[in-house]
Amino acid sequence: MTKRIVAFRRLKPHHLEQLRNHFHVDYFDTLEGPDDPAFREALRNAHGLLGASLPITPELLDDAPHLEAISSISVGVDNYPVEELTRRNILLCHTPDVLTETTADTGFLLIMASARRAVELANMVKQGQWTSGIGESHFGTDVHGKTLGMVGFGRIGQAIARRGALGFGMSVLYTHASRKPALEAELGATHCEFEALLEQADFVCVNVPLTAETTGLMDAAVFKRMKSSAILINIARGKVVDEEALIEALSSGEIHAAGLDVFAQEPLPGDSPLTRMDNVVTLPHIGSATHETREAMAQRAIDNVIDALEGRRPPSPYNDVTPRG
Ligand code: NAP
Numbered sequence: 001m002t003k004r005i006v007a008f009r010r011l012k013p014h015h016l017e018q019l020r021n022h023f024h025v026d027y028f029d030t031l032e033g034p035d036d037p038a039f040r041e042a043l044r045n046a047h048g049l050l051g052a053s054l055p056i057t058p059e060l061l062d063d064a065p066h067l068e069a070i071s072s073i074s075v076g077v078d079n080y081p082v083e084e085l086t087r088r089n090i091l092l093c094h095t096p097d098v099l100t101e102t103t104a105d106t107g108f109l110l111i112m113a114s115a116r117r118a119v120e121l122a123n124m125v126k127q128g129q130w131t132s133g134i135g136e137s138h139f140g141t142d143v144h145g146k147t148l149g150m151v152g153f154g155r156i157g158q159a160i161a162r163r164g165a166l167g168f169g170m171s172v173l174y175t176h177a178s179r180k181p182a183l184e185a186e187l188g189a190t191h192c193e194f195e196a197l198l199e200q201a202d203f204v205c206v207n208v209p210l211t212a213e214t215t216g217l218m219d220a221a222v223f224k225r226m227k228s229s230a231i232l233i234n235i236a237r238g239k240v241v242d243e244e245a246l247i248e249a250l251s252s253g254e255i256h257a258a259g260l261d262v263f264a265q266e267p268l269p270g271d272s273p274l275t276r277m278d279n280v281v282t283l284p285h286i287g288s289a290t291h292e293t294r295e296a297m298a299q300r301a302i303d304n305v306i307d308a309l310e311g312r313r314p315p316s317p318y319n320d321v322t323p324r325g
Pocket residue numbers: 075076077096097099103151152153154155156157176177178179207208209210211213214235236237261262285286287288
């Protein structure tokens with residue numbers, strides 16, 4: 001029997017061809033939401049599901065009685081009810097590693113852009129407002145030699161820290177992660193309590209996954225603890241930060257600036273105060289968005305679903321479920 005998969009993220013012809021060499025593929029290149037009747041109908045017969053950015057609910061899983069594997073084109077799995085999938089014996093796969101360096105590049109871009117006010121000042125030039133010499137009111141703040149505080153110190157956090165420590169001579173603190181002696185030796189990184197990191201870091205960089213424990217982790221009390229000169233970087237997920245508290249902290253001068261790739265609601269609504277604040281750099285969730293990395297992520301997701309549905313251990317399983325084959 002040829003197995004059936006539902007693919008719901010825009011894929012290139014060569015990706016679809018690979019999938020069609022193994023499966024019957026129901027392809028939805030512009031799926032807006034989970035209630036599309038054709039999508040729901042296709043799910044009824046699907047053994048595999050491949051895509052990203054769509055919250056998968058238990059109710060949706062009820063409509064997919066034959067599902068064996070889900071292959072997410074992302075490293076973060078916050079859109080999936082992981083325990084429920086495991087309970088239903090559905091294997092979840094994701095795409096770690098292939099996006100680590102690119103996402104770390106984006107993190108460092110946010111560090112540099114927010115410290116040196118690059119977007120604000122580039123806009124000034126483009127709008128014809130560079131009419132006299134640059135004075136103190138346009139100065140930024142140094143990055144090199146400063147203290148980088150990593151909230152979460154996994155693949156991406158470590159890659160950002162490596163850039164900071166080895167490229168910019170930064171001191172690295174980390175918290176909300178298990179001790180990493182090898183990295184402490186390599187980067188001179190120091191494990192510390194959350195409060196100590198908040199009090200010392202010049203850049204507080206959020207790299208934890210979105211889970212029940214990390215939702216709203218960066219709240220008003222956290223911003224109060226940070227230095228008034230500190231810059232918050234969020235490359236993880238918007239809901240790790242209490243966005244209203246952040247807006248308040250940025251407006252009142254409790255913290256200096258922010259560089260954000262992710263938001264509580266995406267796309268970021270045009271009327272969000274964050275869009276109007278000069279001390280905030282806002283990117284449209286482009287952490288992994290390069291040609292090379294998106295290709296690698298799609299390929300990893302395809303390899304995952306092919307192996308999972310053909311009974312082999314895939315390259316990047318997330319939960320502990322044996323492929324059925
Ligand atoms: P990772 O290797 O799993 O690292 C996660 C880090 O967070 C680890 O240090 C982990 O601690 C720590 N952590 C703290 N609290 C945790 C909790 N409650 N549950 C699990 N881990 C917790 O992940 P990664 O590959 O670096 O990716 C991190 C996150 O970045 C992803 O989950 C995703 O949401 C986000 N991301 C965003 C973009 C973007 O486009 N902006 C792109 C890729 C990823 P231990 O060290 O003790 O395990």
